[in-house]
Amino acid sequence: MFALRRILLFVPVAALAACSVVAPPYSASVDNIQALKNASPVATRLGAFTNDAADGDHSSVQLRANSMRSPVGDSFAQYLSSALQQELTIGGALSPDAKVELSGVLLKNNVDANIGTATGTISARFIVKRGAEVRYDSVKTATTQWDSSFAAAIAIPRATQEYPLIVQKLLASLYADPAFMQAIH
Template sequence: MPTAHARLGEFSSNPGPANYYPVPLRADSMRSPVGKSFGDYLADAMTRELTMAGKLSPQSDVEIKATLITNDIDAGLAQGGAKLAARFVVTRSGDIRYDNVVSAQTQWDSAFAAMIAVPKAREEYPIAVQKLLGALYADPAFRKAIE
């Protein structure tokens, strides 16, 4: 996307049965290390990626917003996994150019022992977020919307 530049708008998190906050991990829980929700975490991840790519521009007329809909992490007894989904909206000068729900799933080996499984789930979460953003960036409609 050589000519694409965008700014980030509001990123939020819709609470619900697939999006608890904090996220329960067996007898423990996981809170976002950024802001007050995993919507804030998603915004931070996207900000970092767009900054590294040289594509973040606070003056851009292209704005990306998102609402985290699903943020389900399972520390599992043998297999752990994460399911994420977010609704992304891209506007240019106020006109909606993209409005789509993007989702991603990951799995990893887990363990019966919580002292192994819970830290592993925390370690795998950023990979799940990267996969979600990768699915967004791979969407031709999204790329077209931000060009």
């Protein structure tokens, strides 16, 4: 009887330990928007953003025993596309009838909520085309670190809060590339 009570107590705790969380919605970076406005006039439209099949489908990110899912579509490639759409729209650089198209491939998407120091890395290939001509093709990577806790109840929410900031950093590196800005002019 005592063993049964232990099992009944352990099952809900184990179920809670392996929950799925949703990444916070992307919030456009003021610095990124200003970079786009400073490069004005630029105009582009968004093409497809896909996942690199070699690195998995990027439908979720493991955070210890939890998994984090994208709030946009069914993958983090769509999250990245949505982030770009927000910033390009606010920055006045998105036009559905632009001759220049920006597309991409999410190559790496990892958040490691280690005890002590957690890290996050995002890598994507960005491609700018005018018609069939490729004007820009480059891989950008953003990595960041933050303090993390032993307690998952603290570490997991902190890791999910950091995720949009990693995406902001990735897009900042894209906008800081003069070749990219020239390609979307």
